[in-house]
Amino acid sequence: MSIAKHPAGERRLYMGNEAIARGALEAGVSVAAGYPGTPSSEIIETLAKAAKDADIYVEWSTNEKVAMEVAAAASFAGLRSLCIMKQNGVNVASDFLLHLAGSGTRGGMVLVPCDDPGALSSVNEGESRHFAKMVEVPLLEPADFQEAKDLTKWAFTLSEELRSLVFVRSVTRLSHASGTVVPGEIPAPRRDAKFTYNGFILDPMEGPVMSAPVTFKHGQQQEKLKRAEEIFEDSPFNTYAGPDNPELLVIATSACWLYAREALRMLNAEGKAGLLKLATTWPLPRKLVKKHLAAAGKVLVLEEVLPFTEENVKVLAQEAADEIGHKPILGKRDGHVPMTGELNPDLAADAVAKALGAQVPEVDPDYKTKAGQYAFFGAPNRDLTFCPGCPHRASFWSIHNTLAADGREGFVCGDIGCYSMAVLPSGFSTLKTLHSMGSGTGLASGFGKLGPFGLNQPVMSVCGDSTFFHAALPALVNAVHHQSDITMAVLDNSGTGMTGFQSHPGLPTDALGNEVPAIDIEAVCRSLGAEVRVTDPFDLEKTQQTLHELLETKKGVKVLILRQACALSPQRKGKKDFDMEVDAALCRGEDCGCNRLCTRIFRCPGLVWDATAGRARIDEVICAGCGVCASICPAGAIIKKPVSAQAA
Template sequence: MAHPLLAGKPGDIQLLLGNEAIVRGAIEAGIEVVTCYPGTPSSEVPDTFFRLSPEGSYFFEYSTNEKVALEVGGGAALGGALTLTTMKHVGVNVAADPMMTLAYIGVPGGLVLLSADDPGCHSSQNEQDNRIFARLAGYPVFEPCTAQEAKDMTREALLLSRKWQQPVMLRTTTRLNHLRGPVELAKPRVPASAGEPEKNPRRFVPIPAVARVRHAELLKKLEEIRAEMAASSFNECSGQGDFGVVATGICRAYLKDALDELDLHGKVKALTLGVTNPLPETLCADLLSSVKRVLVLEEGEPVIENELRALAQKQGIAVEILGKGFAGLTRLGEYETRMTKIALSQALGLPSAATPACAAPASLPQRPPNLCAGCPHRAAYYVVRQVYGDSAFYSSDIGCYTLGILPPLAMADFLLDMGSSVSTGCGFAKASGKPVVAFIGDSTFFHSGITGVINAVFNNHDLLLVVLDNHTTAMTGGQPHPGVEVTAQGHNAAQVSIEGVLAACGVREVRTVNPMNLKATREAVEELKNMTGVRALIAREPCIIHARRILGKKPVQAAYVPEVTDSVRNCLETLACPSFKVVEGGVIVDETTCTGCMVCLQVSKDIKARKRGAK
C-alpha cells in the first residue's frame, strides 16, 4: 500500500508535520532528485524522502556533506532534473562555494535549497539568519509560516526555479519545520526533465571572462523575478488605518494570533510577506506611504527592517519604522504571540497586553541533554580522562559526543564546527605546547574531518585523534554514512574503511578497540599517549539505539547494586551513567534503561584496583 504522502488525492486533507508538508510539495512539483546532509531541524525532510524512495519516482541520496549535496544537486539541475537539496542553516556555510556560483550559471532543471534555520539554537552552535546568505548569493527566498504554506511554497519554488532557471531558497525555521497542521493536497505533477542537457561553456564554465558576464545576467534576472513576484499570492496586504505592520516567516502566524487576541483585525494595515527576496518594493512602498508608523516583525537579523528603511529613504517617504530594540523585539532567539502583542500594544499606545509567559513549574526536575545509557562514547571518554586527566585539552566536534562537555566527563574544551576538532586541535597544540586529544564521530569524519587529518600529517602536527565510530549518524536520527556496515535497507556493499582512509592520509599509528572493553582501550590510549605526531584511536561500537533498531540487538542482562560501597559511589561520580539512580539509602540501577554493557562493573573494579595500588 502506497504511503499517504504519495497516494493522497487532490482535495484530501492530511495532518502533516511542516517537514512532511515540504516533502509533499516537492512530490506535487514532480521532484526528480533529492540530495541532503541531515541536520535538525531539517532532518525529517530527507528521512521521509528516504522512507518513500522505494515507491517514489525520484532519486535520493544522503550525501557526504552539504557541499557535496549541493554539488550533486546542482549537477542534476544542470542535467535537466528538478532538484531539492536540504540542510540545516549551518550546513549552508559548508555549501557556500557551490551556492554562490550556481546563481551565476543558473540551473536549467530547477533547484531549491532548503535552509532550515534555528532561531534560539535549539540544536545548533549558532542562530545565523540565512536570508542574508540568500541576498549575498542572489537567491529568491520563500518563507512559509504554516504547514499548508510549507507544501504550497515548496511546489511553487521548485516550479518557478525551473521557469527562471535560477536556484531558489526555501527558508524555514525550527517552529515551522516541527509544527503540525492540516494540509490540503493538490494534484502531483508527473516528473519530467527540462530537456536534453545543453553544452554551453560560455554559461556553465565560470572562468573570469564568463563570470563577469554571468554576474550581470544574474542581476538582470533578479529584477525580472522581482517584477513577477510583486503579484505573488504569498504576499498580502489587508486592513486600514495609519498604523502598519510588516511580518515575515513564522512571525506572520504570531501576528495573526495577536491581532485576534487584541481585536485589531482590519484596524491596522498588515503586510505579510511570504516571498521576501527580492523585496516587493511597490507593495512595501504603498504601505509605507499610507501610514505614519510601521512595526516590523521578523526573527533574527533586521533584514526586512533595513530594506524598508532604505526604500523609505530612496523614495522620500516620511514614516517611522519600529523594529529591533523596540518593545523587547530582539535579534536573539524566537518570537511568539505574547511578544508580538506587547509590541503591538506599545506601538499603538494601548494598555499593556502583557500576559504571563508559559513556564514549567519550578518543582519539575530539569532534564538536560545527556549521553544515553550504554553509549559507547561514555566509556571512551572515561578511559581517556583516566589516562590524560586535566593535563590535556580536549578538542570536540559536532555530534552526540559533544555532550561529553557535561561533568563529570568534561571532555570538551573547545569547538568550532563540523570537522574542526582535528584542525583546531592542531593549531591549539602548536600555539600552547599542550597535549591535545581531538574527538570526532564517524559521520563527521567523513563529512569534513579527512582534510584536517591530511593537513595534520603534512604539517607534522602532534595530536591524538579519537574517532568515535558508533556505526551511524546518531544525533540527527540514525542516517547512514559511507562507513556504516548496515543501513535500514540492508548491508552496505560500498562501506568505506576508516582505517583505510587514515592510512591513505599518512597516519601510521592506528589502534582500533571496542571502548566497552576498558582494559584494552586503556592500553591502547596509554600506548598512543607515549608517541608523537598524528596518531589515531578508533573506538568502535554501535550506538545503542542503532543496535536495537537496525542490528536487532537487545539487552540480555542488567546491572545491579548488591551493596553501596565507596567504589559504587565513585563509579556514579566518575561515569554518571543515567541508569544509576540515587535513592534514599543508596544507589540503584534502573533495569528499564540499563543496557547491560557492564561498563560500570569494570569501572568499579578499576577504582578498587587503583585504591589497592595506592596502599
C-alpha cells in the same frame, strides 16, 4: 504508506518538513540531496521513503557542498532538483553556491535551508537568508504548513522561469511543527535527462555551465532578480489582512506570521493593526511594500533572527521617502523586538502592545508567583546528558581519566554531534573547544604545531563517524602532512546518531536502503599514514591502556577508533546485553571511599542514588544494559549478568 501515495485533495497532518517534501514531489522533483542537520533532516528522510513510489533519486551526501553539487548536476541535465541542509550547512556549501548563482541553473533547483532560531538544536543561530542576498538569488519564506508545500512547489516554477537557484527558507518552528495540509497531484516521473554543452559559450541552456565571463554573467543575474521582483509584486503568497489605513502595519515573515496573528487576537487589535505576510522576502516586491507603508501610520517588522527584512524595508522606505513620507519602522534595531533567540506569540504581543500603547492580558499575578515558586523548588533542571547505554559516556570516561592520569594537562578539541555534550559534566567536561563540523581536528592540527612555542600539553580531538567524512578528513590530512602531534578519537557509533541514523559513506546501506560500498575509516586513516588503533569503548580497561600508550609513546598523528553502535540505533535499541543489578550487600554507600563515583560522577540516567536506602540502584525502566558501570565500581557491587539470547 509513503507520502507519494497520499491522494490529492485528502487533508492530512503534515510536519513542515513533510509538507516541503510533498511540495517537491508535486513539482516533479527527480533528485534530492542533503546532509543531515536538525531541523532539516526529515525532508530527505521523507523523500527517501517515497523514492520507490515516486521513482526519484535521493541521497545523503558527504557534506552540504557535495549535496548542492549533486543536486545541481540534475538541474544541468534538465531535471528538477532539491537540496536541503541546516542553516550552517549553507556556510559549508557557500563556495559552490556563489558560483552556482553566477552560472545559473536549467531544470528547476531549490535549496531549502532550515534555520534554527534560538539554537534549539544547534551551537549557533546563524541565518541562511543573508546568503540569498549575498549571492543574489531569490528567497521565499513559507509561513504555515500548507504554504510550506505550495511555496516549495512554486519555487521550482520560479527557478525555471529565472534559470536561477531559489531559496525556500524554513525554521525549526515550521519544519518541526505539524499542521493541516491538503496535498495536490504528483506528475509522472521524468526520463529525459540530458546534459547539453556544445552550444554557444554564452547560451544558458546549451553552452557550458559556468560563472564566467564574470561581469556578463553577474549582470544577467541581477536582471534575473529584477524579473523576480516583478513576479513577486503579484504573488498570492504575500497577503494582507486588516484595515485600509492601519495605525500599525505589522510585517511578518515565516512562523512569525502565526505569532503576529495570534498576538493581534490576544490584544484585540485587529481593528487598528494590519498584518502583511511577506513570503517573497528577497528581493522585496517594492511596489507592494511601498503601497502598504504609505497607507500605514507606523510599521513593526517581526522576523527571526537578525533584522534582515527590517533593514531591506528601511532601505526601501528611504528610497521612497518622497512618495510615502516618513514612516517610523520598529523592530530589532531599536530594541523593540529581541535581537537574539526565537520569537513566540508573547514576544510578538509585547512588541505590538508597545507599538500601540496597549496592555497584554496577564494571568493572575498570585498564580504566576505560586507556580514559579513550585517549579523552582519542585522541578530541578534537566541538564542534557548521554542516553543510557550511550557509547560516548564510556568513551569520555576513558578519555577524561586517561588524560587526568597522564598529568600533562592534555585537552580535547570537540566537534559536532551528540558527543558535543561532553563540554557538560555529563561528558566529564572533557571537550575544551567546540565549533563547526570537523573543526576539532583542524584546531588540534594547529595546537599540535605549537610545541616549539612552549605548548607541551597532549592534544586530542574527537569526531563522529559521519563528521569524519563530512569535514574532519581534510583536517586529518593536514595534520598528517604537517606531522602535527595529535591523537584523534573517532567515536564510531555506526550512524549519524544526533539526527536520527541517517546513512553516511562509512555505512554499507545508503538513504534508499541500497547496499553500497562502505568506506572503511580505519583503512583510510592507515593509508594516510596515521598510527591507528581500534577498541570497544565499553571495554574501559583496554581503551584506557591503548589511549595511554598512544599519548605516551607515539609521535605524529594517532587515531583511536572507538567502535560501538549508538544505544538508539536500530540494531541496539531496546536490546539489553546485560541485566544490571546493584548488590546491596557489596555497595557500601556513603561509607565507601568512592564518594559515590557511580552516581555523582558517572551520571548515567539508568543508575540512580537511592537516598532512603543509602545505596546505588539500577532503574530497570531506564537502564539499557550496556554493562559499563560494572567496570567503574571499586567495590565490585554493580553486577552484570548476560541476557541469554532466549530471554532477549
